[in-house]
Amino acid sequence: MTPWNHKNRSKSGQPLVEPLMPLALIWLLITLALAVAPHAGELPVWLTLLFYAVAGWRGVIAVRNQALPPRWLLLPLALLVGAGVLIEYRTLLGRDAGVALLTAMTACKLLETRGLRDGVVLVFLGYLLVMSNLLYSQEILMVAWLFAVVVVMLAAQTMIYRQHAGLTGFAPLRLAGKMLVQAIPVMLILFVLFPRIPGPLWGLPKDAYQGRTGLSEEMSPGSVSELSKSDEVAFRVRFMNSPPPLRQLYWRGPVLWNFDGRKWTRHEELQANTPVAFTPEGAVVEYAVIMEPSNRRWLLALDLPASLPPRTGMTPSFQLLRDQPVNEVYRYEVHSYPAYRTGELTTLERSRALRLPGRGNPRAQELAAEWRARDPRPEALVNAALTLFREQAFYYTLTPPLLGVNSVDDFLFRTRQGFCEHYASAFVFLMRSAGVPARIVTGYQGGERNAMGDYLIVRQADAHAWAEVWLPERGWVRVDPTSAVAPNRIHEGLYAAVADPGSLPFLMRRGGSSEWLRQLALSWDLLNNSWNEWVLAYGPDRQKELLSGLGFGPVDWGEMTIAMIVALSGFGLIFTALRWRRRFARDPVARSWQRFCARLARRGLARGPHEGPLAFTERVAMQRPELAVPAQEIGKLYGALRYGPVAPAAAVRRLQQLTRRFRA
Template identity: 40%
Template sequence: MAAAAVCVLPLLLQLPSPLGLLIGGSAVAVAALSWRKPLHALVRLLLTLTLLAAVIALSGSHFGRDTGCAILAAMLAMKPAETRGVRDARSLLGFALFAPFATFLLDQGPLSLLLGLAGVALALMALLRLTDIESGIRDATTTRARFGSVGRLVLLGLPLALAAFWLFPRLATPLWGVPERTLARTGLSDEMSPGDWIDLMADDTPALRVRFFGTTPPTSQMYWRGPVLSDFDGRTWARSRRSTGLPPAAVTRAKVLWDYQVEIEPTERRQMVALELPVEAPGDSRLGHDHELFSPRPLSSLTRWRMQSSPPETFEADLAGPLQQATLALPAGSNPRTRALAARWRSDADDDQAIVRRAMQWIRSDFAYTLSTPLAGRHAADEFLFDQQEGFCEHFSSAFVILMRAAGIPARVVTGYVGGYRNPIGDYWLVRRSDAHAWAEVWLDGRGWVRVDPTAAVAPERIYDTLDDRRPGADSLFGRMLGGDASRLFNATDWLRQSWNQLVLGFDAERQSRLLRPLGIERLDGVRLGLLFGLAAVSALLWMAWLSRRAERQRDPVLRAWHTLERRYRRLGLGRNPDEPAMTWAQRVADAGPGPADDLLRLSRRFSNWRYAGRDDHSARASRQLILSLRRHRPSPPHAASPGNGEHR
C-alpha cells in the first residue's frame, strides 16, 4: 500500500489542488475501510462511480490529458478495496507503476522525476518481497538486500537508457501530439476584464526565464509584450479579429538592439511573449499585425527561443480607417461621466499629447494602487475614475483607454509581463506569472502607437501593495522562517530548475546534432546518430550481459577460487565429477601425473577443512591465505588422462 501511495504521489501533486485532495482522501478512506476485509462489490461500484463523477465535474465535463491522469489516479485510489492476497497486491503495484509515467504528461521537472524514481524503487522492492512470500520464504531477504537488488537492476539498464537519451535520433517536430489540458494554467489570455487577474497576481510560479547576450535593458524598459486587446463590449477587452491575417505593421526602430534567449514555461496556448518590439519571428513562430508572437502549436512543454528586440521610434504611423475606427469604438450609453470629462478636456485642448499628459497627472495626484478592489459594475470606468480611484493595472489600463477613446484618441490595451528578477547565481532574469501587467497604447500623429503605462504614474506613497512585499520567496514557508528573506534559497532552487531545463528538457534535435562539436564534428546527421546509437546500444547490452553473468557467479571468494582451480584441470581432461569429493578428485589427479599433484592434495585437504570443519578455519586471515594458494596453483600436463574422468563440473 505504501509503495503504491508513493507512486501516485507525484501525479496527485500535478493535479489541481481540489482534485488531488479529493483523490488522495478517497484513497486513504478506502484503504482504511478495506483493511480487515474487502468491501462489498456493490459498495465498491458506488464509490468508484461517485469518484469518477466528481473528477469529471471538477474537470468541467471536458476530457484532456489532465482529466485522463486524474481518472487513472482515481482508479488506483479504488484498487485497495479489492486487494485480498498476493496476486491482488502484485496487480496493485503493477498498475501503480503507470502513475509516475503519467506524471510526465503534466510536468517534467526534477521533483517529479525524483518522486517518480522513489515510487518505482519502492514498488520494485515490494514486488521482490511479494515473490518471497509467494515462495513461502517469509524472511529470505532484508530490506537492505532488496534495495541493493533494485539498485543493481537500475545500474543494469542505466547505460542503455543514457544511450537512448543522448544518441537516439530525435525529430525536429513530433509525429503526434497529446491532448491539451482541460483545466488551463493561469496566465495571459485573449480577454481581460478588470478584476479578473486576482488569481494570476497571486501566482508566484515562473512564466519565463530570460538570458541577455550583450546589453541588458533597464527594468523600466522590460515590457514583455503579449496579447493586444482592441475590442471592448463594456465589460471585457478582447483581441480584435480585424487584424488577423494582416502583415506586421510598419516600424521604424531605434538603434538599440537587445539580443536574448527566452525560456517560456508551458501555458497550453499559442501566445508567446517578447520584449517590445520583436525584430522578427523566431524559428517557426508567427509575428502578428500588432507585433504579437504566436507559436505554431500550443506551448504544452518548455520551449526556448532566441530573439532580438528594439524599441520603436514610430509604430504604424499610418493607421488604416477600419483599424482606427475599431480603436475608437465604445459601447453606446456606457460610462457617461467619463465621456463628459473627455469632452471637456477635448474642448480645452486640441493636442492629443496634452490630453494624455493631463490624464497621467490626474492619476499621479489622486489615484492609489491596491489589489483589494470591489467587482466592477456596469460603468466600470466611471466607478474607477470618480468613485474608487484605487485598483491595479487592469483597472488603470482599461479606464485610461476608455477615457482616451472618449476624447477621440485611438487607444488599446496591451497585456503581458513587466520587469523581472535577476538571479545572481545563474545570471538570468526570472519573470513570474504574478508579474503580469496591463498597459495602454495610444496612437499619436507622426509617431503611431506609443506605450503609456498609467499604473506606473501612481505616486510612490500611494502604492499600498509594494513590490518588496512580493519579492521571490518572501511569502513562502521558508521565507517566513527566515524573517521574510529567503532570496538565497530561492535563487539556488530556481537556478537548479533552470539548469535542469537547459540540460534535460532543452535537449532537442538541434542540440543533439551539435553534440560532438567539442570533438571537432560540427554536425551529426540522422545516419551518424543512428550508427552511434547502435554502437552505444550494443556496448550497453554487452555491459548488461557481463553484469548478469557476474551476478550469477559464486559470491563466496573461497568457493570462487576453488571453482577456478577446477576449470584449470578440466582443460587438461582432469575435471572433477559433480558427485566427486574434493580429496577423491585430488587423489585421482595425483595418480594421473607427477608434479604439483602433491600440492593439489594439500590444497584439497585445506579446502575440505575450511568447507566442512570447525569455524576456526573461517577466519579472515585463513580464508585469504587459502584464496591466495588456490589462485597461485597451476597444473602440469598429465602423462595420461584416466578414463571416465569428468568433463564438466
C-alpha cells in the same frame, strides 16, 4: 528463470499457483502506498482511505496467514467502487477520474492477490500509478519522490521474481539501486535522443491542464489586480547579453482592441508566420524564456520581438502565437528591439483603434473633447492625460473600490483609486475619445533578478496592463499611464509602488525580517529553473538545437532514431567490452591460457566455464591424443603459474612460447 517455470499441479490436475510470500507482498504494499501518496490531495477522501485501509488489511492478512475474502464478493465490490468513482466525477474518463479508477481497481486487485502472477500484475499497476503522478506535477520534488518510489518498486519486483533467494532486510533495495545506477546511461541516451514529437502524441485528457492561473485574453477592472495575489512563477528569462533595466522590461502578451464600456477583449487571429516588419532603433536584446505551462497559445516577448521561435507566428500587433497551447514547460529564444518605429495604420486598424462603445462614460468623452479643442496634436493629448493622472489625487492600489456601469467616468471622477488595468483602460478610452488611435497591451512588467543564477523571475503578480497610441511618424508608441501615478511600479517593482504592500504575496515582498527566507526561496527557484531549462523544457525544438549544436546538422526523427540505436548499441558494446576485458586480463599468464583455449574452441574443443586446466587438458588429450603432450604441459604449467605461490619469469615465458607454438 521465470517464476512460472516450475508450476506444481494439484491432484485434481488444476494448476496450483505459486503463492506470493508475505515478505514480497509487504514490499509491494509499501511501494503502492508510496506511489498513491502524492495523489491523496486530488483523490476523494473516501477513496484514499479505502485504498490505505485495503492495503493495510491485506498486509495483516499476509502476516497472519488468514484467508482472503471469497471470490464471489470481488465482482460486486469492484462494481461498487467503480460506481463510486462514476458518481464522484460523473465520468470514468479523463485524468482525475482515470487516476481515481486506477487507484480503486488497484485496491480491488489487492484483495484477490494470492499468487506470484497477481504480484507481477500489481507491480505494473504500481508503475502506472507512478506515471500518473506526472500528469499532475513534474516538479523536481515530485520527480525525486517518484524516483525513490521506483527504487522501492524495483526492490519489490526483485522480491517477487526471486522469492526464494532469501533476500532479507535492505538487500532487495540495494540490488534495485544497483540496477538503476547501471541503467542510468541508457536513461540518459533515451532522454537525449528519443525522438520528441511536437505536441502530445496521444492527446492527454482534457482536464489535465486545468487550474492554471495567469493572464487571460480579456481585461476588466480587477482582473489584473487579482493576479497580484499570486506569487506563482509565470516564466523565467535568461539574457544572452547584458539585461536592459527593469523599467524597459515590458513583456508583451495579448493586445486588446475591443471595449464594451467595461471589458476589453482581443479579436485578432494569427496572420503571419514571419515577424511583422518594423524599424529597429538601437541595440538588440537576446534572451531565452522558460515558460511555465499556461494552457494558452501566446508566448511572451519583450517589446518588440523581431524573431520567431519554432512553430510560432506573429499577429499584426506583434504578439507571438504558438501553434499549440503551452501545456508543458517550454523554452524558446527570441530577440527584441526595445527602441523601434512601426509602420502606417491601415484604414481598418485605424477605425478599430478609435472605436468606442455606443454609449456610456459621457464625462470622460467631454473631457477628451475639451482637451482636443485646446490642442489637437496627439502628443499634447497624451501629455494632458498623463498630467491628469500625475497631478490629481490618483492612487495606485491593489484593492480599488468597485466601479459602476460607466466604469471610466466612475474611476476618473469618483474613486480615483485603481490598479494598472484601471489606468490603462481610462487612458485608452480618453485617447480614443480625443481621436488618437490607441489600444491596450497586457502582459508582465519587470521581474526579479535571481543574482545566484543570473536570470530573471517573472511572477503572476508582475502582470501588468499598459497602452499603446499610434502617432504619425513614429507609429505605435508605448505609454504606461501607471508610471504617471506610481513611477516606482516601473522602476522598482510592485512592492515599492502599492499603497498596501502587506496584501502582496510573500515572495513579492522585499526586505523585512523574513528576507532570509525569501533568499532561501530564490535558491530553491534556481534549482527549479535549472530543472526546467535542462529537463522539462527539453522538447523537440531544443533536441534539434542540441543535436545540430553537436555538429549533426538538421536532423529528422528518423535520423534521431538511428542515432539513438547507435548510441544504445555503443553503450552495450562498451559495457560488454569492459566485462570482456575483465575476462581477457592483461596478465600474460591469463592471456596465454585464453589464447590456448580460444584455439581449441575453434576446433570444437571449448573449455567449460567451470573446467580447470588439468581437467580440460586431460579431456583434450583423450579426444585429440596427438595434442596430448603439449596440451597437458600447458595445462600443468598454467595451473602452477596461476595457482602456485610464485610465477617465475622463465616459466611464464615458457608458457607463452608453448601457447604460441600450439596448433590445434
